Amino acid sequence: YSWGEVPTMKINWDNYRHSSGKFLLGTADLNARLRDYFGANSQIVTITPDSMRINYTTSPGRRVAVKVNADVRPALGWTVFGPVTANVDSVWLYSVDDLPHSLNSVETVPIVRSGLKDTTKFDARIEPIPGVRIIPDRIILTVPVEPLIARKQYVSVIGKNVPNDYTLITFPSKVEVSYLVPMSEFNSEPYVLKAYVDYNEARHARNGK
Secondary structure (H helix, E strand, C coil): CCCCCCCCCCCCHHHHEECCCEEEECHHHHHHHHHHHHCCCCCCCCCCCCCEEEECCCCCCEEEEEECCEEEEECCCEEECCCCEECCCEEEEEECCCCCCCCCEEEECCEEEEEECCCEEEEEEECCCCCEEEECCEEEEEECEEEEEEEEEEEEEEEECCCCCCCCCCCCCEEEEEEEEEHHHCCCCCCCCCEEEEHHHHCCCCCCC
């Protein structure tokens, strides 16, 4: 046994299952099975665990949605660009007792992270529910993080609240706008930006600007 593989003892499920939804293998039965397995000349010093008690159900279970409970923040100069996603969108719930009809979703254990500088994956545990087996009980969360890149563009200046018999002319007629975008959006179409001058404010300007 020291140099070979870890031995396996097979137990007939039907011999120890009960109609009450429990599988019970007592100390005496387990001790007898081990003596048969290792031979009559062997001496069993200790057994851990010394008995087995397993709750089981033949219910088909219920598939429910997974809700992500995460508070994730990027480092300075980075942005979380897109939703936090999970590798599965639902899990199976099994219980010896009937599941409440209101139980139609589960949440991950709260995850709080900050200072993220790259797309990051987290191993998240599903919030346990007493008396309920959740499969799978852990999921993988992906947080999309991208660096911010500076971009500039010129936009026209538009007059606002100008009377019908007036014309507002600005110098210059266009202004340069600088902003930050996620790296994947750097080569996308320019954003629709507008710059305004309010006539009601401009008419009271003392220095002409």
